[in-house]
Amino acid sequence: MIDPRTPVLVGVAQFVDRDSLSADALSPLDLLAAVSGAALADSGGRGVVVDTLAVVRLFADSSPAFRSPFGSYANLPKSLAARLGQAPRRTIYGPVGGNTPQLLVNLLAESIRSGASDVALIAGGEALRTQARAQKMGLALDWSEDPGGEPETLGPETRLVSAHEVAHGIAMPTAVYPLFESALAAHYGDDPLAHRRRIGALMAGFTRVAAANSYAALPVERTADELITPTDDNRYIAYPYTKYLCSNMFVDQAAALLLMSTAAADAAGVPVSARVYLHGSADVHDMILVSQRLDYHSSPAIRAGAAQALAQAGIGVAELDHIDLYSCFPVAVEIAADMIGLAHDDPRGLTLTGGLPYFGGPGNAYSLHAIAEMAARCHAAPGSKGLVFANGGYLTKHSFGVYSTDHPANPARIDPTLLQAALDAAESPPFVESPAGAGTVEAITIPHERGIHGPATVIVRLDSGHRALAVIDTEAAALIDTQVVGRRVNLTPGHPINHARFE
Structure with a gap:
């Protein structure tokens, strides 16, 4: 018999808007309310009372470069709760990073397991497409709201770059990920043109998945040559990446997930057929500053984190049926695959959505969509197992989740402290700011x-x-x-x- 405190994923929802902009375009809060209500309904439960509500941080609150000109939400989780008619005792505004969705699932699953929570809702999304178009059209939108109070955060934000790095152009992800790509090409023994062909072939497969996904922002299949060849419509953003190889953040997308304890799911009448379990998880990070990394073609933290999540689930890489690797840029997929032990042309595929450049990269919230897609795959093939890898920063912060409709044999989360301590103890090359x-x-x-x-x-x-x-x-x-x-x-x-x- 399953432990009543076992956490279970019971509801998911996704939303995308690809229509022309109008004056009544949906705000970020509108998007979050729509998917959150849909996730609650998707559970099939009755009278669901959310005690914990977490929102993935908007890009507008993540970087001054994306600050909204249409006002801000002083307490977005509380505003969302009010829209839903819920009064959770705990509201969380997640940290910056693409790893945040899976991190929140891992943390809130543990909160449910410990008895601190029974029902947790996680939502995230962006309306950056609308924001950019409305600015260009001179529309006056009002996206401000202050319901009072302040949400919980998970601690102060980690500064991912130093002033010295910024002075040398290490700041925007579009300029940083190519550093890793160039080192990886050399590690593979590729000449630069051959390596561009390699990443074109890899990402062409992602476009095929996006083209078949009804929630994709850009459901268009493209060839490898189309992806890698610079043109007026596909100019270089930072060599070797053209626009078609970079995460597309200017989307209107949102997703939400509903977690419950098994006891709460039973009490709400959630059908057993609607349940997906978290079998394994891990949250780790590499050396924080790019200049501190051991090298630029590997990630010790991805290798260790994936191994821990799979070990907790009691399976190996060969036993995975579904895989979604974070795909902001090709090198994130390549290094993650190498560290986990996956071939780049694995017949199972490396994306469930189509990837951030083609499915869409809604700020910090992309992996909510990956988890929603994972739940759908698990439901479609009961007993199958899948891995979600989420990445934040500059291949810096990594979160993992292993999912299945089967009951987990080892539900207790492994303490990540010792694993992170071992990663932190590794010695990177000494750094000098004034070299000669x-x-x-x-x-x-x-x-x-x-x-x-x-x-x-x-x-x-x-x-x-x-x-x-x-x-x-x-x-x-x-x-x-x-x-x-x-x-x-x-x-x-x-x-x-x-x-x-x-x-």
Whole structure:
């Protein structure tokens, strides 16, 4: 007999709006209310009373770059609760990061298991498409609300970049993930053009999934050549990534999940056929600063976190039936697959949604959609098992969930403390902010603005063993489709920007 405190996922809902903008376009709160109500209804339960309500943080509250011109929500979880006619005793506004949806599932499942909660609702979404279009059209929308009070957070936000990194162009994800991509290409032994073909083939498969997904923001199948070839409509964002290879955040999408204890689900009359269980989980992170990483072609935390989640579930990679790997950029998929032990062309597929560039990347909330899709796959094939991998930051924060309609054999969550301590104990190369002398390029990124390249940023391993950042003085256009990783450079310290010249 299953323990009555066992947490179970009982309701999911998704929403996408691809229609033309109108003056009565849905606000972020409108979207969250719609999917939350739908998730409650999807459970099939009667008289469901939510005691914990968590909202994934809006991009408008995550970065000044996305601040809404139409006002802000002073307490979004409380506003959502009021829309739903609920009065939860605990309201949470989640942290910044694409790992947040799975992190919240893991934490609230544990809260249910411990008896601190019985019914938890998680919702997230964005209306950045509407926001951008309304600004362009000069519409005056009102997205402000203050119901009073403040929601709980999960602690202060972690600063993911240093001022020194920002000075060298390590700030926007579009310019940072290519650093990892360049290092991975060299690790595979690919020349740059061959590697672009590799990632084109990988992501073309994602477009096929998105094209068949009714919740996708851009349900269009594209060929590998279409994805990787720069054109006026598909300009470089940061080499080697064209627009079609980057997460599409300008979407109107939302999703919600409803978790209950088994006892609460029984009391509400939730059908057994509507239940999906969390069999394994993990929440870990790599070295926080990009300049602190052990290397740029691997992720010890992804390897360890996936292994822990699968071990808790009592299965191996071969026993997975469904897989969704976070896909903000191709390298996130590639490194995650390598660390977990999945082939890039695994016949099971590496996405359930179609991926963030094509399905859509609604801010921090994408993985709510991945979990909703996972629940649908598990229901369609009872007893099957699936893995969701969610990533936040710059391949920094990682959360994992293993799901199945079967009752979990080992429901207790493994304490992640020892695992994270071991990851934190690893020694990365010593870093120097004012380098001088010769070294070897570890990684490169070439940011573009409206298709025009800017100066290239390189991460360099000095002959002394130290690591440093620099801007490369060579005309960046000459570096496109050129093997730079592994080349020798001389560094000159600057204030605040260091410079590199090829030997």
